Amino acid sequence: MAAAQDERVETIRIDTALVNIPVIVSDRNDRYVPGLSKSNFRVFQDGVQQSIELFNNDTAPMNVVLALDTSRSTAGVLGKIKKAARKFIKDLSPDDRCMVVTFDNDVEILSELTSDKRVLAKAIDDAEIGADFGTVLQDAVHDAIQRRLRNIKGRKALILLTDGADYGSRISKTQLFERLNESDTVVYPIFYESEMRVRDVFPRRYPDQIGMGRIGRRGGLGRFPGGNFPGRDPGRRNGRMDPRRGGNRPNVEAQQQVSIAFLERLAEVTGGRFFKEKKTDLDEAFRQIVDEMKRQYVLGFYPAEDSAPGTEHKIKVQVDRTGMVVRSKGSYRTQSK
Secondary structure, X not given: OOOEEOOOOOOOOOEOOEEEEEEEEEOOOOOEOOOOOHHHEEEEEOOEEEOEEEEEOOOOOEEEEEEEXXXXXXOOOHHHHHHHHHHHHHHOOOOOEEEEEEEOOOEEEEEEEEOOHHHHHHHHHHOOOOOXXXXXXXXXXXXXXXXXXXXXXXXXXXXXXXXOOOEOOOOOHHHHHHHHOOOXXXXXXXXXXXXXXXXXXXXXXXXXXXXXXXXXXXXXXXXXXXXXXXXXXOOEEOOEEOHHHOOOOOOHHHHHHHHHHHHHHXXXXXXXXXXXXXXXXXXXXXXXXXXXXXXXXXXXXXOOOOOOOOOEEEEEEEEOOXXXXXXXXXXXXXXXX
């Protein structure tokens, strides 16, 4: 029986021509299959089998960016997030490395990539709710994959704990997904139910200058692109809804659905997994991510021929065991240096 494979169209950046493919193998009951060797895998580019030159099995160390949403809307759940994050750190192997990042109106690096669990625990303890409104979620993802993990080889992932709202990022969704399409970092978004209220997300009085995602500088000021402030609505007049201008109160539930769809897309295009958790279930979400990452394989091959920049190639990963499900990227596109 041929191995099943998720149909994912994905672009991954090529450095020195090596194509890296993170792979998860599970059975039909969604139980991970560890212990496979390089000889168990077949990799095809445009239908032509490739020689696997890089193989990291389930014992290879992990490199993880742990990004915590510390915007105003998460104030009621930050304690739960910290508790679950500390447990996640304890579950890492001695050779695993992690970086702790927070984002609200800025992206703040609380610890560099390290295996020192005491440093990581302190970084988590230092996380605090931002003083200003704003949630530069897209900037945080971009910074993690482009600046923090881009040049690291092997297994790497971004774990993103957030309610999914973005207000104030410099980088657009289109630009972000272009960068994700060049990356081999796997993204694991965890959406948790925050105590988000309309006045938290759309404050009646919003400062004219608020966070624009200045990396590493908490409290930095800037304007939203085009004056598109979260609290500004064409139907508002003097801070109140004016039916004559067609204003409607923001629908928080609808906003959450948009946020969830965005987070699901982050997982889909990177070969990751999306988690929707209540604040009491964060420990279980972390456990599942660690369990999956410890069983992740990384395969690498050198394409037989150089391709012009922008050329898209289909890739397919198979295993030589029946009844297996292979989750991996479905294509890559060559990029110019």
